[in-house]
Amino acid sequence: MEVRTRPALRFMGLLLTLSMLTAAGVSWAAGDAAPKDAYRRPDGILSPSSNPLTVEKATLGKTLFFDARLSRDGKMSCASCHAPDKRWSDGRLRPLGAENIVNARRTPTVLNSAWLTALMWDGRASSLEAQAVLPITTPHEMNFDMPGVIARLQPIQGYRPLFAQAFGDADVNQKRITQALASFQRTLVSNISPFDRWVAGDETAISASAKRGFTLFENKAKCVACHKSWRFTDDSFHDIGLRSEDIGRGAKVPPQVTLMQHAFKTPSLRDLPINGPYMHDGSMFSLEEVIKHYEKGGIERKSRSLEMKPFEISDEERLALVEFIKTLDGGPLKVDYPWMPE
Ligand code: HEC
Numbered sequence: 001m002e003v004r005t006r007p008a009l010r011f012m013g014l015l016l017t018l019s020m021l022t023a024a025g026v027s028w029a030a031g032d033a034a035p036k037d038a039y040r041r042p043d044g045i046l047s048p049s050s051n052p053l054t055v056e057k058a059t060l061g062k063t064l065f066f067d068a069r070l071s072r073d074g075k076m077s078c079a080s081c082h083a084p085d086k087r088w089s090d091g092r093l094r095p096l097g098a099e100n101i102v103n104a105r106r107t108p109t110v111l112n113s114a115w116l117t118a119l120m121w122d123g124r125a126s127s128l129e130a131q132a133v134l135p136i137t138t139p140h141e142m143n144f145d146m147p148g149v150i151a152r153l154q155p156i157q158g159y160r161p162l163f164a165q166a167f168g169d170a171d172v173n174q175k176r177i178t179q180a181l182a183s184f185q186r187t188l189v190s191n192i193s194p195f196d197r198w199v200a201g202d203e204t205a206i207s208a209s210a211k212r213g214f215t216l217f218e219n220k221a222k223c224v225a226c227h228k229s230w231r232f233t234d235d236s237f238h239d240i241g242l243r244s245e246d247i248g249r250g251a252k253v254p255p256q257v258t259l260m261q262h263a264f265k266t267p268s269l270r271d272l273p274i275n276g277p278y279m280h281d282g283s284m285f286s287l288e289e290v291i292k293h294y295e296k297g298g299i300e301r302k303s304r305s306l307e308m309k310p311f312e313i314s315d316e317e318r319l320a321l322v323e324f325i326k327t328l329d330g331g332p333l334k335v336d337y338p339w340m341p342e
Pocket residue numbers: 065070076077078079080081082095096097105106107108109110113116118119120121122128131132135136140141142181185
């Protein structure tokens with residue numbers, strides 16, 4: 001089979017687009033005062049100095065991301081659960097294989113993961129490189145081990161040029177696999193949304209109702225207390241009073257840290273699936289339902305965030321808030337599926 005060593009022109013395009021934006025001097029409404037300024041998109045993609053982003057590493061990583069041979073039975077790839085047509089999640093209440101697991105957590109998106117400072121719902125991984133080993137080795141996920149993956153990939157001829165272009169020679173090892181997977185995921189950045197165009201100065205980009213929704217988001221409803229910045233997250237953990245038994249971050253910190261019991265990472269609000277499921281336990285299916293939860297404030301318990309302050313809004317205001325959140329949707333990324341090396 002022909003091996004396309006550069007199946008990734010698409011995200012080359014993406015990298016270029018982001019840098020071209022700056023090069024072309026696309027500026028955001030000059031003198032635009034805060035608060036809109038706080039939501040400005042970054043001009044480039046972040047990557048750590050220990051693993052600088054290159055097109056070659058991302059190309060290899062893309063192939064690995066879609067390759068089911070990274071799972072023991074050869075049936076599950078990262079994309080089985082982080083699917084491009086499901087906003088890089090799976091649209092499921094519980095992930096594949098987790099049907100019988102108590103407190104199984106919903107699959108989060110890997111969009112904009114270049115900016116994550118704590119990964120997983122409870123923050124138990126600190127980098128994309130470190131995270132990549134977890135799904136490969138988790139029994140109900142890909143159920144494999146790293147030596148097994150390496151032994152399987154090393155003899156695949158088609159991978160040789162991909163590893164060589166990314167790392168200088170064709171050797172397959174754990175560091176290279178995780179660096180490549182991380183690099184590919186860093187190229188998955190939300191498209192420019194109507195909200196971004198509005199922030200950049202185009203007053204016609206979003207409706208009057210969505211603008212009212214944004215004002216509610218920042219003021220009366222105080223969503224911005226936790227959903228901040230261009231990704232709409234504070235990268236922190238909160239108990240928002242859901243009924244779930246799962247203590248989330250609480251299992252990672254001493255029990256005296258009251259506010260972390262039942263706390264989960266604040267998810268981004270960009271590119272949300274239209275009908276959910278939302279939340280770590282997939283317990284909500286519409287944005288109206290989510291907002292009504294915040295209006296009441298959820299279950300009262302010691303760990304509940306102090307920012308969970310009940311409020312009252314009209315039906316019309318709730319719809320405006322929903323309309324605003326929908327302006328954060330830039331639509332699906334265009335992806336060419338990679339050839340699988342033989
Ligand atoms: C069986 C489904 C499944 C597969 C396969 C899978 N994931 Fe995930 N992924 C999940 C779930 C579920 C979580 C959240 C787990 C948690 O927080 O406890 C997650 C979390 C993540 C996160 C953290 C996102 C965040 O917001 O913190 C990243 C990154 C990620 N996965 C990448 C990968 C990569 C890379 C692969 C392939 C090597 C992969 N996943 C394979 C289901 C899956």
